[in-house]
Amino acid sequence: MNHSTTGMNRRTLLKAISSIPLLTAAGPVRALNKSDVIVIGAGLSGLNAALLLESSGMNVTVLEGRNRIGGRVQSLRNIPGNPEVGGTAFGPGYARLVDAANKYGAELIDITPIIPYFFNRQINLQNQFISNDEWATSPLNPFPEQFKKLPPYGYYNILMGSINPLETTDAWVDPANAKFDISLHDWLKQMGQTDAAIELAYNTNPTHGMSAHDISALMAMQSASFGGMQRKLVANNPVKGYTAKGGNQSIPEAMANALKSEVILNTEIIGIRSNADGVEVHSSDGTIHRAQRVISSMPCTTLRRVKIDPVMTGKQELAVHTLQSQIINQLHLIAKTPYWEQDGMSPNMFTDSLAGMVIAEHKGDKPADVTSLTVWLRGDRAAWADQVDTQVAINAVVADLERLRPAAKGQLEVAGYKSWYRDPFSSGDWSIFAPGQVTAFASDIANPHGRLHFCGEHTAVSNRGMEGAMESGERAALEILSA
Ligand SMILES: Cc1cc2nc3c(=O)[nH]c(=O)nc-3n(C[C@H](O)[C@H](O)[C@H](O)COP(=O)(O)OP(=O)(O)OC[C@H]3O[C@@H](n4cnc5c(N)ncnc54)[C@H](O)[C@@H]3O)c2cc1C
Known part of the structure; x- marks a missing residue:
């Protein structure tokens, strides 16, 4: 074939070659992009990390598997009032989240007047x-005489508020408290609770695990400590709780809008390969993105399906493959x-x-x-x-x-x-540490793996839920800035 007959010169040929998909293990390569940092996941943790890195002058690309922003914060815009299917409400003590809403322009709604309805x-x-x-x-x-007036949906929280031995919200990962890394059921029994009281107050509508048998008492204690701290923070505040106008999803959406580059949606990550020069992130459509460092905000339930090279080992590998999410x-x-x-x-x-x-x-x-x-x-x-x-x-x-x-x-x-279990981008809800798992790997779960860093609510230490996600994004960004 003669170039002149096809009308193609060397320059256009090179241009054409550069657009031909290369075949890789993941399929054809559609693009090769380069950033300082790639953040996987446009939930609160990933977006918080991305914004902090951008504000320090870094070039950041956020890749998101779903066709929307927000991850486990999702509001149903087709229903009057935009109810939440994910992150439901938060208090003024969620300092990072409230700050992000104010800074990026998501309007907050004071829900104090409706809180009493919730408790009836x-x-x-x-x-x-x-x-x-x-x-x-x-x-x-089945409750003890002095607590008989408490409703079954209120008993557990009030009990935990009075018997929780942890004094700070980060004490659950302190090795000195490892003795409490037993099942919540066994610990409540040690504290004098009957099987019938545990069955009704916890197992009827369990927030963590299928029952008190399969969650660590340390996790329950941390959850109670966080709730207690939040209540203290609002004690003198006339506002007891917030949601966002248009639904809480408006907060991560406002955060995403504040990024310099648009979040790349519909990009399911299937592989992360690092070497001395940088990291390659492979998506299921064959696209490869490159960066100096990567932050993964994927929950362990989806991260464990991603091929990571070099492989993770030891406690971190155990965490990624065994930490479950609530259904x-x-x-x-x-x-x-x-x-x-x-x-x-x-x-x-x-x-x-x-x-x-x-x-x-x-x-x-x-x-x-x-x-x-x-x-x-x-x-x-x-x-x-x-x-x-x-x-x-x-x-x-x-x-x-x-x-x-x-x-x-x-x-x-x-x-x-x-x-939430059937949603392939979460395969469950919040993370749940089983008995023994806090001591086995809670302090190692977020360790950087070479150029790969981790955030997400499952890596938070002092806060939980949406504020835990924000805390973890901040920590991961600081890790990179100080690397
Ligand atoms: C029903 C429900 C009620 C809740 N109520 C509250 C509450 O009242 N208060 C509170 O504080 N918290 C609450 N939470 C928890 C809170 O919503 C979460 O802790 C928080 O949103 C988690 O943020 P994250 O950034 O850690 O994870 P996510 O929001 O899950 O972000 C991770 C992102 O990674 C993406 N991702 C995953 N796998 C891949 C992949 N392979 N490729 C590409 N992208 C991927 C996901 O799509 C997601 O966007 C609730 C959650 C649920 C589900």
């Missing part, structure tokens, strides 16, 4: 409704009529039935307005819902709610459903 839940156990007045003397109340499913419903006015009970429920925990969202113009209902499926219920077809799970939960509350029959419109 209709108790239903063994298919019986028990009013708040009847609860203290109910035969189904939680949510069903969002819109009530066509306020059926709770008909049966005279609170729309909120705490039940040992399939419907689990029902919370009315008060996100309208007036605090009393109910904009939607959120059903939280945790523990066994979430595990069951994840095993069956989504529609089967949804129908069963709605049927259970209608069975318990006949006034709700035909009044519930399904507006949204989320399984």
Whole structure:
């Protein structure tokens, strides 16, 4: 073939060659980009790290697997009030998060007027409704005499507030406390709690693990310490809690908008290769991005599917491959009529039935307005819902709610459903340290692996949830700045 017949000169040929996909293990290479730092994940931790590095003059690329910003902060914009399927609420003590919202222009909403609604839940156990007045003397109340007035959804937190031996929020990783790295169940038994009290107060709607048997007491203590610290921080503050206008997802979105380069969405990372010169990040569409350093904000449940070269070893490898994430499913419903006015009970429920925990969202113009209902499926219920077809799970939960509350029959419109376990970019919700795992690897999980650094709520030490994510992003950015 003669160049003149194809109309191609040497310059255009070179240009054409540079755009031909190269074949790699990951498929064709679509682009080779270079930055100082690549951040994997556009959740709060990754975005906080990226913004801090950019503000220090670094060139940062953020790669995100999903088609949206926010990670485990996700707001349902198609439902009145924009209820949350992820990070739900936070207090003024979430200093980094509040600061980011103010700095990057996400408007905060003071939710203090609606907090009391949250604590009024209709108790239903063994298919019986028990009013708040009847609860203290109910035969189904297993709590010690002095605590009998506490509702089953309040007992555990108040108990932990009074018996938690940790004095600071970072004491859970102090080797001096390793003796508490046993199951929460065993520790509560040592503290005089009965099986029946643990079953009702913790296992009926577990926040960590399937039951108190499979989470470390140290993790429960840290969670309680963090909650206690947050309550102290708001003691003299008239504002007790916040969400963001448009839903909490507006905060990571505002953070992403403040970055110099747009977050690259729909980029699922499948491999990270480092050598003396830098790091290559491979995505499932064959794209390769290069940088001097990389921060991964992926939770361990997705990081363990990424091929890392050189391989991780020791405690860190154990952490990445064994740390689990909580399973939680949510069903969002819109009530066509306020059926709770008909049966005279609170729309909120705490039940040992399939419907689990029902919370009315008060996100309208007036605090009393109910904009939607959120059903939280945790523990066994979430595990069951994840095993069956989504529609089967949804129908069963709605049927259970209608069975318990006949006034709700035909009044519930399904507006949204989320399984965090089935979401491939999280494969679960917040991280849960099993008995023994805090001492096994909590202090090693975030160690840099050569040029690869880690952030994400699972690596936070002093804070939890959204503020933990922010803390971890800050720490990872500082690691790079001081490297
Ligand atoms: C139902 C629910 C309720 C919650 N309630 C609260 C609350 O009230 N208060 C509170 O403080 N916290 C709460 N949280 C926790 C809080 O939302 C999280 O701790 C926090 O958002 C985690 O941020 P992160 O940056 O660590 O992780 P993520 O937000 O998960 O960010 C990690 C990012 O990495 C991306 N990613 C993962 N794998 C890959 C891959 N292979 N390739 C490319 N990208 C990838 C993900 O898509 C994600 O965007 C809640 C969470 C849930 C789910």
